[in-house]
Amino acid sequence: MKYLSVKSKLNIEAQDGGFTTTFLGYCLESGILDAVVVVRDKNWKPIAYLATNTVELLESPKSKYSISPNNKLLEYATENYDKVGLVGLPCHILGGLQFDLALKVGLFCTKNFHYETIKNIIKERFGLDMDEVVKMNITKGKFVVETLKRTDLVHSEKVVYEIPIKEIEKFCNLGCRVCTDFSAKYADVSVGSVGSEDGWNTLIIRNKMVEDIINEMTEKGLIEVKETVDIKAVEKLENIKKKNEEINKCSAYFAVCPALF
Ligand SMILES: Cc1cc2nc3c(=O)[nH]c(=O)nc-3n(C[C@H](O)[C@H](O)[C@H](O)COP(=O)(O)OP(=O)(O)OC[C@H]3O[C@@H](n4cnc5c(N)ncnc54)[C@H](O)[C@@H]3O)c2cc1C
Numbered sequence: 001m002k003y004l005s006v007k008s009k010l011n012i013e014a015q016d017g018g019f020t021t022t023f024l025g026y027c028l029e030s031g032i033l034d035a036v037v038v039v040r041d042k043n044w045k046p047i048a049y050l051a052t053n054t055v056e057l058l059e060s061p062k063s064k065y066s067i068s069p070n071n072k073l074l075e076y077a078t079e080n081y082d083k084v085g086l087v088g089l090p091c092h093i094l095g096g097l098q099f100d101l102a103l104k105v106g107l108f109c110t111k112n113f114h115y116e117t118i119k120n121i122i123k124e125r126f127g128l129d130m131d132e133v134v135k136m137n138i139t140k141g142k143f144v145v146e147t148l149k150r151t152d153l154v155h156s157e158k159v160v161y162e163i164p165i166k167e168i169e170k171f172c173n174l175g176c177r178v179c180t181d182f183s184a185k186y187a188d189v190s191v192g193s194v195g196s197e198d199g200w201n202t203l204i205i206r207n208k209m210v211e212d213i214i215n216e217m218t219e220k221g222l223i224e225v226k227e228t229v230d231i232k233a234v235e236k237l238e239n240i241k242k243k244n245e246e247i248n249k250c251s252a253y254f255a256v257c258p259a260l261f
């Protein structure tokens with residue numbers, strides 16, 4: 001297992017360092033993948049789809065903070081393409097293990113929301129409609145939403161709204177409250193932002209196949225790489241989720257023998 005900070009050298013408007021989109025684009029163009037399950041959106045409502053080339057892939061950057069049914073596409077994808085990739089949250093990657101996938105890219109994840117929930121939070125807390133939002137993020141203990149305000153005919157400026165994540169975490173999906181995996185431990189490579197500078201990605205490279213692809217991409221000048229990850233920051237979030245393992249065990253005992261409690 002190897003940790004790296006990485007940033008794309010391509011001009012892509014992405015969530016963090018743009019590694020995910022650049023990496024998948026390289027895999028599609030070099031024949032490592034025939035198709036990959038990714039997520040675009042309509043007013044930030046996730047729409048899972050199968051990208052077979054870089055033009056299709058470029059509809060997918062940026063994080064959508066609600067559930068996307070990525071794995072529904074895996075049966076069709078693996079029946080119709082030889083080398084299928086999946087990008088997803090740790091729960092998608094776990095579910096994807098039952099398919100023969102060529103590549104699994106996992107995203108770090110602490111929690112997620114139903115679409116209507118996130119829409120209501122954004123309306124009630126910031127007074128914004130979803131079509132005004134240009135970016136969402138959960139970072140450094142805050143839920144952050146960005147919009148663009150037009151200042152004159154040609155210019156617009158970024159407006160940032162934020163609230164502590166503590167104020168909204170109780171509205172997250174029920175499954176997220178018992179989830180034990182922050183860093184997608186079953187992926188070939190895990191990608192997030194925590195542990196690296198703003199505008200960069202943290203990578204956990206979990207096998208030689210991915211290490212080789214990353215070396216090729218670095219040699220070709222597609223990505224910039226640094227060995228400066230704050231691993232403790234990643235481990236801290238992993239450990240918070242691991243505590244749910246104990247809670248889950250208690251719930252299992254309770255389900256089997258409620259009289260004990
Ligand atoms: C719900 C959610 C919670 C996250 N929580 C954290 C966190 O707590 N800490 C942290 O460090 N990182 C977190 N991330 C990961 C982070 O937001 C970025 O996705 C990651 O750093 C990759 O950035 P990038 O610039 O390489 O992505 P980009 O190049 O912009 O690509 C984004 C990729 O994410 C995929 N995607 C977008 N939304 C979803 C979705 N809802 N479900 C599945 N796939 C999706 C797209 O298909 C695309 O391939 C979270 C992501 C999501 C979607």
Ligand code: SF4
Nearest residue numbers: 091109110112176179
């Ligand atoms: S917290 Fe866990 S269950 Fe919830 S979306 Fe993230 S990986 Fe899935």
